[in-house]
Amino acid sequence: MGVVSEALVQDGQGLSAVLDQLVQLWLMVRAPIVAPLLQLAVNLCLVMVTMLFVERIFMCGVLVVVKLLGRTPKTTYKFEPMKDTDLEYGNSAYPMVLVQIPMYNEKEVYQLSIQAACGLLWPADRIVIQVLDDSTDPFIKELVQMEVQRWASKGINIRYEIRGNRNGYKAGALKQGMRHDYVRLCDYVAIFDADFQPEPEFLHRTVPFLIHNPELALVQARWKFVNGEECLMTKLQEVSLNYHFSVEQRVGSAAYGFFGFNGTAGVWRIQAMNEAGGWNERTTVEDMDLAVRASMHGWKFVYLHDLECKNELPSTFKAYRFQQHRWSCGPASLFRKVFPQILKNKKVKLWKKIHMLYAFFFVRKVLAHIVTFVFYCAVIPATVLVPEVDLPFWGAVYIPSIITILNAISTPKSLHLLVFWVLFENVMSLHRTKATFIGLFDLGRVNEWIVTEKLGNIMKYKMSSKLTGKRSLQRFVSNLLIKGWKLGDRLNMLELWTSGFLFFCSAYDFYYAGKNRFFVYLFCQAVAFLLMGLGYCGTFVPT
16 A cells, blocks of 8 residues: 555656646746737737727618618619509519529428418419429428429419439529529519518519619518527527628618628519529529629619518527538638629729628628637637736727627617627637638538528427426426437537637636636636537427
8 A cells, every 4th residue: 555655646746747847838938939929819809800890880880871861772762562453454564473492301391481482462373483392301302292282273373393413402403493494484583491481462562673673683671580589599699680681781782782692582683693694503602692793793782671571590509500601601612702703893883892892701701700709719718828918908898899789789679688699609600710711711511501400390389389387397307308318419529629728718817816807708608618519509309
Protein backbone atom coordinates (compact mmCIF):
# COMPACT_ATOMS: atom_id res chain seq x y z
CA MET A 1 0.00 0.00 0.00
CA GLY A 2 2.82 2.37 0.83
CA VAL A 3 4.46 1.79 -2.55
CA VAL A 4 1.16 2.46 -4.34
CA SER A 5 0.58 5.65 -2.35
CA GLU A 6 4.08 6.86 -3.09
CA ALA A 7 3.55 6.18 -6.84
CA LEU A 8 0.28 8.12 -6.83
CA VAL A 9 1.94 11.06 -5.09
CA GLN A 10 4.73 11.05 -7.66
CA ASP A 11 2.22 10.92 -10.54
CA GLY A 12 0.32 13.83 -9.02
CA GLN A 13 3.48 15.85 -8.62
CA GLY A 14 4.44 15.07 -12.23
CA LEU A 15 1.03 16.18 -13.50
CA SER A 16 1.23 19.33 -11.41
CA ALA A 17 4.62 20.10 -12.88
CA VAL A 18 3.30 19.66 -16.43
CA LEU A 19 0.35 21.97 -15.70
CA ASP A 20 2.69 24.57 -14.22
CA GLN A 21 4.82 24.47 -17.34
CA LEU A 22 1.76 24.87 -19.56
CA VAL A 23 0.59 27.84 -17.51
CA GLN A 24 4.02 29.46 -17.74
CA LEU A 25 4.09 28.85 -21.50
CA TRP A 26 0.62 30.41 -21.85
CA LEU A 27 1.72 33.48 -19.85
CA MET A 28 4.80 33.81 -22.03
CA VAL A 29 2.91 33.81 -25.36
CA ARG A 30 -0.32 35.48 -24.24
CA ALA A 31 0.76 39.13 -24.25
CA PRO A 32 3.26 39.22 -27.17
CA ILE A 33 1.52 36.79 -29.58
CA VAL A 34 -2.07 35.88 -28.66
CA ALA A 35 -3.21 39.33 -27.54
CA PRO A 36 -2.33 41.20 -30.79
CA LEU A 37 -3.98 38.51 -32.93
CA LEU A 38 -7.11 38.48 -30.79
CA GLN A 39 -7.20 42.29 -30.77
CA LEU A 40 -7.12 42.21 -34.57
CA ALA A 41 -10.04 39.76 -34.55
CA VAL A 42 -11.96 42.03 -32.17
CA ASN A 43 -11.38 45.08 -34.40
CA LEU A 44 -12.52 43.21 -37.51
CA CYS A 45 -15.64 41.98 -35.72
CA LEU A 46 -16.41 45.50 -34.53
CA VAL A 47 -16.24 46.72 -38.12
CA MET A 48 -18.60 43.95 -39.25
CA VAL A 49 -21.01 44.59 -36.36
CA THR A 50 -21.06 48.28 -37.25
CA MET A 51 -21.81 47.45 -40.89
CA LEU A 52 -24.67 45.23 -39.79
CA PHE A 53 -25.93 47.92 -37.42
CA VAL A 54 -25.89 50.62 -40.13
CA GLU A 55 -27.76 48.30 -42.52
CA ARG A 56 -30.46 47.61 -39.91
CA ILE A 57 -30.84 51.31 -39.07
CA PHE A 58 -31.04 52.21 -42.75
CA MET A 59 -33.67 49.54 -43.49
CA CYS A 60 -35.86 50.57 -40.56
CA GLY A 61 -35.41 54.25 -41.48
CA VAL A 62 -36.54 53.61 -45.06
CA LEU A 63 -39.54 51.66 -43.78
CA VAL A 64 -40.55 54.60 -41.57
CA VAL A 65 -40.29 56.99 -44.54
CA VAL A 66 -42.34 54.62 -46.72
CA LYS A 67 -45.06 54.50 -44.08
CA LEU A 68 -45.05 58.28 -43.55
CA LEU A 69 -45.38 58.86 -47.29
CA GLY A 70 -48.20 56.34 -47.46
CA ARG A 71 -46.48 54.30 -50.17
CA THR A 72 -48.24 50.99 -50.72
CA PRO A 73 -48.28 48.63 -53.70
CA LYS A 74 -51.64 50.06 -54.80
CA THR A 75 -50.36 53.66 -54.70
CA THR A 76 -47.13 52.76 -56.50
CA TYR A 77 -48.59 50.46 -59.16
CA LYS A 78 -51.87 50.37 -61.02
CA PHE A 79 -54.41 47.92 -59.63
CA GLU A 80 -57.92 47.25 -60.92
CA PRO A 81 -60.00 44.36 -59.57
CA MET A 82 -60.99 41.66 -62.01
CA LYS A 83 -64.45 42.33 -63.44
CA ASP A 84 -67.29 39.85 -63.47
CA THR A 85 -67.53 37.57 -66.47
CA ASP A 86 -68.68 39.47 -69.56
CA LEU A 87 -71.65 37.89 -71.39
CA GLU A 88 -70.16 38.72 -74.79
CA TYR A 89 -66.52 37.75 -74.22
CA GLY A 90 -67.02 35.11 -71.54
CA ASN A 91 -63.93 34.40 -69.43
CA SER A 92 -61.46 35.65 -72.03
CA ALA A 93 -60.85 38.77 -69.93
CA TYR A 94 -59.17 36.52 -67.39
CA PRO A 95 -55.60 35.51 -68.25
CA MET A 96 -54.61 31.86 -68.21
CA VAL A 97 -52.92 30.96 -64.92
CA LEU A 98 -50.81 27.92 -64.13
CA VAL A 99 -50.59 26.79 -60.49
CA GLN A 100 -47.60 24.60 -59.61
CA ILE A 101 -47.36 22.52 -56.41
CA PRO A 102 -44.00 20.75 -56.16
CA MET A 103 -43.85 18.01 -53.53
CA TYR A 104 -41.63 15.18 -52.32
CA ASN A 105 -43.01 12.50 -49.97
CA GLU A 106 -45.38 15.03 -48.39
CA LYS A 107 -47.67 12.53 -46.68
CA GLU A 108 -48.81 14.88 -43.92
CA VAL A 109 -49.58 18.00 -45.98
CA TYR A 110 -50.27 17.05 -49.61
CA GLN A 111 -54.04 17.30 -49.14
CA LEU A 112 -53.79 20.81 -47.63
CA SER A 113 -52.05 22.41 -50.61
CA ILE A 114 -54.08 20.57 -53.26
CA GLN A 115 -57.37 21.46 -51.56
CA ALA A 116 -56.36 25.12 -51.21
CA ALA A 117 -55.22 25.33 -54.84
CA CYS A 118 -58.46 23.76 -56.07
CA GLY A 119 -60.37 26.31 -54.00
CA LEU A 120 -58.81 29.34 -55.70
CA LEU A 121 -61.46 31.65 -57.14
CA TRP A 122 -60.74 31.82 -60.88
CA PRO A 123 -62.72 30.71 -63.95
CA ALA A 124 -62.32 26.95 -64.31
CA ASP A 125 -61.36 27.20 -67.97
CA ARG A 126 -58.64 29.81 -67.23
CA ILE A 127 -56.60 27.90 -64.66
CA VAL A 128 -54.45 24.75 -64.75
CA ILE A 129 -53.19 23.15 -61.55
CA GLN A 130 -50.03 21.06 -61.72
CA VAL A 131 -49.08 18.66 -58.93
CA LEU A 132 -45.38 17.98 -59.53
CA ASP A 133 -44.78 14.83 -57.51
CA ASP A 134 -41.16 13.76 -57.03
CA SER A 135 -42.08 11.31 -54.26
CA THR A 136 -40.00 8.14 -54.02
CA ASP A 137 -42.43 6.35 -51.70
CA PRO A 138 -44.92 4.39 -53.91
CA PHE A 139 -47.60 4.53 -51.23
CA ILE A 140 -47.41 8.32 -50.95
CA LYS A 141 -47.38 8.68 -54.74
CA GLU A 142 -50.57 6.65 -54.90
CA LEU A 143 -52.19 8.82 -52.22
CA VAL A 144 -51.30 12.02 -54.07
CA GLN A 145 -52.52 10.64 -57.39
CA MET A 146 -55.81 9.57 -55.85
CA GLU A 147 -56.27 13.05 -54.36
CA VAL A 148 -55.65 14.63 -57.77
CA GLN A 149 -58.13 12.25 -59.42
CA ARG A 150 -60.71 13.08 -56.74
CA TRP A 151 -60.54 16.77 -57.57
CA ALA A 152 -60.40 16.13 -61.32
CA SER A 153 -63.67 14.20 -61.03
CA LYS A 154 -65.24 17.40 -59.65
CA GLY A 155 -64.39 19.29 -62.81
CA ILE A 156 -61.12 20.90 -61.65
CA ASN A 157 -58.46 21.23 -64.36
CA ILE A 158 -55.71 19.53 -62.35
CA ARG A 159 -52.80 17.45 -63.67
CA TYR A 160 -50.64 14.90 -61.89
CA GLU A 161 -47.10 15.10 -63.28
CA ILE A 162 -44.13 12.88 -62.40
CA ARG A 163 -40.65 12.41 -63.85
CA GLY A 164 -38.15 9.58 -63.94
CA ASN A 165 -35.54 11.19 -61.68
CA ARG A 166 -35.02 13.98 -59.13
CA ASN A 167 -32.32 15.86 -61.03
CA GLY A 168 -32.24 19.47 -59.93
CA TYR A 169 -34.62 18.74 -57.04
CA LYS A 170 -37.32 21.43 -56.81
CA ALA A 171 -35.86 23.53 -59.64
CA GLY A 172 -35.75 20.46 -61.87
CA ALA A 173 -39.38 19.61 -61.10
CA LEU A 174 -40.57 23.17 -61.80
CA LYS A 175 -38.54 23.33 -65.02
CA GLN A 176 -40.00 20.03 -66.21
CA GLY A 177 -43.49 21.24 -65.36
CA MET A 178 -43.03 24.28 -67.60
CA ARG A 179 -42.23 22.08 -70.62
CA HIS A 180 -45.71 20.61 -71.04
CA ASP A 181 -47.60 21.77 -74.12
CA TYR A 182 -50.59 23.15 -72.22
CA VAL A 183 -48.31 25.56 -70.33
CA ARG A 184 -47.75 27.53 -73.53
CA LEU A 185 -51.29 28.86 -73.21
CA CYS A 186 -50.58 30.32 -69.74
CA ASP A 187 -49.53 33.90 -69.01
CA TYR A 188 -48.70 33.60 -65.32
CA VAL A 189 -47.62 30.89 -62.90
CA ALA A 190 -48.40 30.74 -59.18
CA ILE A 191 -46.17 28.53 -57.05
CA PHE A 192 -47.05 26.97 -53.69
CA ASP A 193 -44.99 24.52 -51.66
CA ALA A 194 -46.80 21.45 -50.32
CA ASP A 195 -47.57 22.98 -46.91
CA PHE A 196 -48.89 26.31 -48.25
CA GLN A 197 -52.58 27.11 -48.23
CA PRO A 198 -53.49 30.22 -50.26
CA GLU A 199 -56.74 32.01 -49.57
CA PRO A 200 -59.45 31.69 -52.26
CA GLU A 201 -58.96 35.36 -53.29
CA PHE A 202 -55.19 34.93 -53.77
CA LEU A 203 -55.17 35.22 -57.57
CA HIS A 204 -57.66 38.09 -57.56
CA ARG A 205 -55.31 40.07 -55.30
CA THR A 206 -52.08 39.32 -57.18
CA VAL A 207 -52.69 38.80 -60.90
CA PRO A 208 -54.18 42.31 -61.54
CA PHE A 209 -50.81 43.83 -60.60
CA LEU A 210 -49.18 41.84 -63.39
CA ILE A 211 -51.97 42.60 -65.88
CA HIS A 212 -51.86 46.38 -65.47
CA ASN A 213 -48.11 46.85 -64.88
CA PRO A 214 -46.08 45.33 -67.71
CA GLU A 215 -42.78 46.09 -65.93
CA LEU A 216 -43.66 43.76 -63.04
CA ALA A 217 -42.41 40.17 -63.10
CA LEU A 218 -43.32 38.92 -59.64
CA VAL A 219 -45.96 39.44 -56.96
CA GLN A 220 -44.94 37.96 -53.60
CA ALA A 221 -47.27 37.34 -50.65
CA ARG A 222 -46.41 37.16 -46.98
CA TRP A 223 -46.14 33.89 -45.04
CA LYS A 224 -48.48 33.24 -42.13
CA PHE A 225 -47.40 30.49 -39.76
CA VAL A 226 -50.09 28.07 -38.61
CA ASN A 227 -47.85 26.54 -35.92
CA GLY A 228 -46.10 29.66 -34.65
CA GLU A 229 -47.38 28.99 -31.12
CA GLU A 230 -46.58 25.28 -31.15
CA CYS A 231 -43.34 25.38 -29.15
CA LEU A 232 -40.54 27.74 -28.15
CA MET A 233 -38.50 26.94 -31.27
CA THR A 234 -41.31 27.90 -33.66
CA LYS A 235 -41.94 31.10 -31.70
CA LEU A 236 -38.29 32.08 -32.09
CA GLN A 237 -38.30 31.28 -35.81
CA GLU A 238 -41.35 33.49 -36.21
CA VAL A 239 -39.42 36.46 -34.78
CA SER A 240 -36.69 36.15 -37.42
CA LEU A 241 -39.04 35.57 -40.35
CA ASN A 242 -41.41 38.37 -39.35
CA TYR A 243 -38.49 40.82 -39.56
CA HIS A 244 -37.62 39.45 -42.99
CA PHE A 245 -41.14 40.01 -44.32
CA SER A 246 -42.05 43.16 -42.38
CA VAL A 247 -38.81 45.04 -43.09
CA GLU A 248 -36.54 43.46 -45.70
CA GLN A 249 -39.20 42.49 -48.22
CA ARG A 250 -41.25 45.67 -47.79
CA VAL A 251 -38.23 47.96 -48.15
CA GLY A 252 -36.87 46.00 -51.09
CA SER A 253 -40.21 46.26 -52.86
CA ALA A 254 -40.87 49.93 -52.10
CA ALA A 255 -37.37 51.33 -52.59
CA TYR A 256 -35.74 49.12 -55.20
CA GLY A 257 -38.42 46.99 -56.86
CA PHE A 258 -36.18 44.04 -55.96
CA PHE A 259 -36.13 41.39 -53.25
CA GLY A 260 -35.49 37.68 -53.03
CA PHE A 261 -38.34 35.49 -54.22
CA ASN A 262 -39.32 33.24 -51.30
CA GLY A 263 -39.83 30.22 -53.55
CA THR A 264 -43.54 29.94 -52.83
CA ALA A 265 -46.70 32.04 -52.35
CA GLY A 266 -45.83 34.14 -55.38
CA VAL A 267 -47.05 34.70 -58.95
CA TRP A 268 -44.58 35.07 -61.83
CA ARG A 269 -45.02 36.49 -65.31
CA ILE A 270 -43.93 33.58 -67.52
CA GLN A 271 -42.45 35.97 -70.10
CA ALA A 272 -40.09 37.36 -67.43
CA MET A 273 -39.09 33.87 -66.33
CA ASN A 274 -38.25 32.89 -69.91
CA GLU A 275 -36.22 36.06 -70.47
CA ALA A 276 -34.23 35.32 -67.31
CA GLY A 277 -33.47 31.79 -68.50
CA GLY A 278 -36.06 29.90 -66.45
CA TRP A 279 -35.29 27.67 -63.49
CA ASN A 280 -31.64 26.86 -62.82
CA GLU A 281 -30.44 24.16 -60.40
CA ARG A 282 -26.87 25.47 -59.97
CA THR A 283 -27.58 26.34 -56.31
CA THR A 284 -30.03 25.26 -53.61
CA VAL A 285 -31.79 28.65 -53.78
CA GLU A 286 -33.29 28.42 -57.25
CA ASP A 287 -35.93 30.98 -56.24
CA MET A 288 -33.39 33.68 -55.35
CA ASP A 289 -31.35 32.80 -58.43
CA LEU A 290 -34.34 33.38 -60.72
CA ALA A 291 -35.18 36.66 -58.97
CA VAL A 292 -31.63 38.00 -59.38
CA ARG A 293 -31.47 37.06 -63.07
CA ALA A 294 -34.90 38.58 -63.75
CA SER A 295 -33.86 41.79 -61.99
CA MET A 296 -30.73 41.98 -64.14
CA HIS A 297 -33.05 41.96 -67.17
CA GLY A 298 -34.79 45.07 -65.86
CA TRP A 299 -37.88 43.45 -64.31
CA LYS A 300 -39.40 44.73 -61.05
CA PHE A 301 -41.10 42.92 -58.17
CA VAL A 302 -43.84 43.90 -55.73
CA TYR A 303 -44.44 42.52 -52.25
CA LEU A 304 -47.95 42.48 -50.70
CA HIS A 305 -47.58 42.61 -46.94
CA ASP A 306 -51.32 42.40 -46.32
CA LEU A 307 -51.77 39.21 -48.37
CA GLU A 308 -50.98 36.22 -46.17
CA CYS A 309 -50.51 32.61 -47.15
CA LYS A 310 -50.68 29.93 -44.46
CA ASN A 311 -47.77 27.56 -44.06
CA GLU A 312 -45.85 25.54 -41.50
CA LEU A 313 -42.59 26.23 -39.66
CA PRO A 314 -40.11 23.38 -39.03
CA SER A 315 -40.90 22.13 -35.53
CA THR A 316 -38.02 19.67 -35.08
CA PHE A 317 -34.43 20.77 -34.60
CA LYS A 318 -33.15 18.34 -37.23
CA ALA A 319 -35.51 19.69 -39.89
CA TYR A 320 -34.67 23.28 -38.99
CA ARG A 321 -30.91 22.63 -39.20
CA PHE A 322 -31.23 21.17 -42.69
CA GLN A 323 -33.41 24.07 -43.80
CA GLN A 324 -30.97 26.67 -42.45
CA HIS A 325 -28.04 24.92 -44.09
CA ARG A 326 -29.79 25.22 -47.45
CA TRP A 327 -30.88 28.82 -46.83
CA SER A 328 -27.34 29.88 -45.81
CA CYS A 329 -25.23 27.83 -48.20
CA GLY A 330 -27.31 28.61 -51.30
CA PRO A 331 -27.17 32.43 -51.13
CA ALA A 332 -23.41 32.39 -50.46
CA SER A 333 -22.86 30.13 -53.45
CA LEU A 334 -25.13 32.28 -55.63
CA PHE A 335 -23.30 35.45 -54.49
CA ARG A 336 -20.03 34.01 -55.73
CA LYS A 337 -21.59 33.09 -59.09
CA VAL A 338 -23.52 36.30 -59.87
CA PHE A 339 -21.11 38.90 -58.44
CA PRO A 340 -19.29 39.57 -61.75
CA GLN A 341 -22.53 39.42 -63.74
CA ILE A 342 -24.17 42.10 -61.59
CA LEU A 343 -21.08 44.33 -61.79
CA LYS A 344 -20.99 44.14 -65.60
CA ASN A 345 -24.76 44.45 -66.10
CA LYS A 346 -25.79 47.65 -67.86
CA LYS A 347 -29.56 47.35 -67.34
CA VAL A 348 -29.32 47.73 -63.57
CA LYS A 349 -28.76 51.20 -62.12
CA LEU A 350 -25.77 51.85 -59.85
CA TRP A 351 -27.82 52.35 -56.67
CA LYS A 352 -29.63 49.06 -57.28
CA LYS A 353 -26.31 47.26 -57.91
CA ILE A 354 -25.02 48.54 -54.58
CA HIS A 355 -28.17 47.34 -52.84
CA MET A 356 -27.98 43.89 -54.42
CA LEU A 357 -24.27 43.29 -53.87
CA TYR A 358 -23.69 45.04 -50.55
CA ALA A 359 -26.94 45.00 -48.56
CA PHE A 360 -28.83 42.05 -50.03
CA PHE A 361 -25.96 39.60 -50.50
CA PHE A 362 -22.85 40.61 -48.55
CA VAL A 363 -24.31 42.04 -45.34
CA ARG A 364 -27.44 39.86 -44.97
CA LYS A 365 -26.38 36.58 -46.57
CA VAL A 366 -22.68 36.43 -45.63
CA LEU A 367 -21.53 38.91 -43.00
CA ALA A 368 -24.55 38.56 -40.68
CA HIS A 369 -24.06 34.79 -40.27
CA ILE A 370 -20.29 34.94 -39.83
CA VAL A 371 -20.10 37.82 -37.36
CA THR A 372 -22.87 36.37 -35.17
CA PHE A 373 -20.95 33.18 -34.51
CA VAL A 374 -17.36 34.40 -34.70
CA PHE A 375 -17.88 37.47 -32.51
CA TYR A 376 -20.43 36.33 -29.95
CA CYS A 377 -19.49 32.66 -29.67
CA ALA A 378 -15.72 32.70 -30.26
CA VAL A 379 -14.02 36.10 -30.01
CA ILE A 380 -15.88 37.53 -27.01
CA PRO A 381 -15.45 34.30 -24.98
CA ALA A 382 -11.75 34.24 -25.90
CA THR A 383 -11.23 37.81 -24.64
CA VAL A 384 -11.94 36.73 -21.05
CA LEU A 385 -8.83 34.53 -21.28
CA VAL A 386 -6.68 37.42 -22.56
CA PRO A 387 -7.19 40.51 -20.37
CA GLU A 388 -4.71 42.50 -22.47
CA VAL A 389 -7.33 42.73 -25.25
CA ASP A 390 -9.51 45.83 -25.30
CA LEU A 391 -13.15 45.05 -26.07
CA PRO A 392 -15.33 48.19 -26.12
CA PHE A 393 -18.56 47.77 -24.21
CA TRP A 394 -20.50 49.57 -26.95
CA GLY A 395 -19.45 46.96 -29.49
CA ALA A 396 -20.11 43.98 -27.27
CA VAL A 397 -23.39 45.10 -25.69
CA TYR A 398 -24.98 48.34 -26.90
CA ILE A 399 -24.94 47.86 -30.67
CA PRO A 400 -25.95 44.16 -30.51
CA SER A 401 -28.80 45.10 -28.18
CA ILE A 402 -30.13 47.69 -30.62
CA ILE A 403 -29.86 45.23 -33.53
CA THR A 404 -31.75 42.66 -31.46
CA ILE A 405 -34.56 45.09 -30.64
CA LEU A 406 -34.88 46.14 -34.29
CA ASN A 407 -35.18 42.49 -35.31
CA ALA A 408 -37.75 41.67 -32.66
CA ILE A 409 -39.95 44.77 -32.97
CA SER A 410 -41.86 43.12 -35.83
CA THR A 411 -43.17 40.48 -33.40
CA PRO A 412 -44.26 42.42 -30.29
CA LYS A 413 -46.06 39.40 -28.83
CA SER A 414 -42.68 37.67 -28.44
CA LEU A 415 -40.69 40.51 -26.89
CA HIS A 416 -40.62 38.62 -23.58
CA LEU A 417 -38.70 35.87 -25.39
CA LEU A 418 -35.93 38.21 -26.54
CA VAL A 419 -33.20 36.60 -24.45
CA PHE A 420 -34.15 33.13 -25.67
CA TRP A 421 -34.17 34.40 -29.25
CA VAL A 422 -30.62 35.78 -28.91
CA LEU A 423 -29.31 32.51 -27.46
CA PHE A 424 -31.15 30.45 -30.10
CA GLU A 425 -29.89 32.58 -33.00
CA ASN A 426 -26.31 32.36 -31.71
CA VAL A 427 -26.52 28.56 -31.67
CA MET A 428 -27.96 28.48 -35.19
CA SER A 429 -25.21 30.86 -36.36
CA LEU A 430 -22.79 27.94 -35.94
CA HIS A 431 -24.53 26.03 -38.72
CA ARG A 432 -25.20 29.12 -40.82
CA THR A 433 -21.54 30.13 -40.68
CA LYS A 434 -20.40 26.65 -41.66
CA ALA A 435 -22.92 26.58 -44.52
CA THR A 436 -21.87 30.08 -45.66
CA PHE A 437 -18.23 29.03 -46.01
CA ILE A 438 -19.30 25.85 -47.82
CA GLY A 439 -21.24 28.01 -50.30
CA LEU A 440 -18.52 30.64 -50.73
CA PHE A 441 -15.77 28.11 -51.42
CA ASP A 442 -17.88 25.48 -53.20
CA LEU A 443 -17.10 22.70 -50.73
CA GLY A 444 -18.57 19.20 -50.32
CA ARG A 445 -22.18 19.84 -49.21
CA VAL A 446 -22.71 22.93 -51.36
CA ASN A 447 -25.61 21.40 -53.32
CA GLU A 448 -27.07 19.24 -50.56
CA TRP A 449 -30.87 19.36 -50.68
CA ILE A 450 -32.90 17.74 -47.92
CA VAL A 451 -36.61 18.51 -48.02
CA THR A 452 -37.83 20.20 -44.83
CA GLU A 453 -39.97 17.76 -42.87
CA LYS A 454 -43.59 18.85 -42.43
CA LEU A 455 -45.84 17.50 -39.70
CA GLY A 456 -49.16 19.08 -40.71
CA ASN A 457 -51.73 16.45 -39.75
CA ILE A 458 -49.66 15.03 -36.87
CA MET A 459 -49.25 18.41 -35.23
CA LYS A 460 -52.89 19.35 -35.87
CA TYR A 461 -53.95 16.25 -33.95
CA LYS A 462 -51.40 16.92 -31.24
CA MET A 463 -52.50 20.53 -30.75
CA SER A 464 -56.20 19.63 -30.70
CA SER A 465 -55.85 16.96 -28.02
CA LYS A 466 -55.83 18.64 -24.63
CA LEU A 467 -54.01 16.53 -22.08
CA THR A 468 -54.60 17.41 -18.45
CA GLY A 469 -53.69 16.10 -15.02
CA LYS A 470 -52.35 12.58 -14.73
CA ARG A 471 -52.59 11.83 -18.47
CA SER A 472 -50.48 14.87 -19.35
CA LEU A 473 -47.85 13.90 -16.77
CA GLN A 474 -47.73 10.33 -18.12
CA ARG A 475 -47.23 11.61 -21.68
CA PHE A 476 -44.47 13.97 -20.52
CA VAL A 477 -42.59 11.21 -18.66
CA SER A 478 -43.02 8.85 -21.62
CA ASN A 479 -41.62 11.41 -24.06
CA LEU A 480 -38.72 12.16 -21.72
CA LEU A 481 -37.86 8.46 -21.41
CA ILE A 482 -38.05 7.92 -25.17
CA LYS A 483 -35.89 10.96 -25.81
CA GLY A 484 -33.35 9.84 -23.25
CA TRP A 485 -33.31 6.31 -24.71
CA LYS A 486 -32.54 7.65 -28.18
CA LEU A 487 -30.10 10.26 -26.97
CA GLY A 488 -27.17 8.65 -28.75
CA ASP A 489 -28.92 9.14 -32.10
CA ARG A 490 -29.57 12.81 -31.45
CA LEU A 491 -26.24 14.14 -30.20
CA ASN A 492 -24.96 17.17 -32.11
CA MET A 493 -21.24 17.22 -31.46
CA LEU A 494 -20.48 20.70 -32.81
CA GLU A 495 -22.92 22.21 -30.32
CA LEU A 496 -21.51 20.11 -27.48
CA TRP A 497 -17.89 21.09 -28.18
CA THR A 498 -18.88 24.77 -28.39
CA SER A 499 -20.81 24.40 -25.14
CA GLY A 500 -17.71 23.00 -23.41
CA PHE A 501 -15.60 25.92 -24.61
CA LEU A 502 -18.17 28.46 -23.40
CA PHE A 503 -18.53 26.73 -20.01
CA PHE A 504 -14.74 26.92 -19.56
CA CYS A 505 -14.63 30.62 -20.50
CA SER A 506 -17.56 31.35 -18.20
CA ALA A 507 -15.93 29.60 -15.24
CA TYR A 508 -12.61 31.35 -15.92
CA ASP A 509 -14.25 34.78 -16.11
CA PHE A 510 -16.20 34.14 -12.90
CA TYR A 511 -13.19 32.79 -10.96
CA TYR A 512 -10.80 35.57 -12.01
CA ALA A 513 -13.45 38.32 -11.90
CA GLY A 514 -12.99 39.51 -15.47
CA LYS A 515 -13.22 43.23 -16.15
CA ASN A 516 -16.37 42.97 -18.33
CA ARG A 517 -18.12 40.26 -16.27
CA PHE A 518 -19.31 38.31 -19.30
CA PHE A 519 -19.70 35.07 -17.33
CA VAL A 520 -23.50 35.41 -17.04
CA TYR A 521 -23.94 35.65 -20.82
CA LEU A 522 -21.33 32.95 -21.45
CA PHE A 523 -22.99 30.55 -19.01
CA CYS A 524 -26.45 31.07 -20.54
CA GLN A 525 -25.07 30.64 -24.05
CA ALA A 526 -23.23 27.48 -22.99
CA VAL A 527 -26.47 26.03 -21.60
CA ALA A 528 -28.25 26.84 -24.89
CA PHE A 529 -25.56 25.05 -26.90
CA LEU A 530 -25.70 22.11 -24.48
CA LEU A 531 -29.48 21.67 -24.69
CA MET A 532 -29.51 21.89 -28.47
CA GLY A 533 -26.47 19.65 -28.66
CA LEU A 534 -28.39 17.01 -26.72
CA GLY A 535 -31.37 17.44 -29.03
CA TYR A 536 -33.74 18.94 -26.45
CA CYS A 537 -35.18 21.51 -28.80
CA GLY A 538 -38.37 21.65 -30.83
CA THR A 539 -41.30 19.26 -30.52
CA PHE A 540 -41.38 15.56 -29.81
CA VAL A 541 -42.47 13.67 -32.92
CA PRO A 542 -44.23 10.33 -32.32
CA THR A 543 -43.14 7.42 -34.50
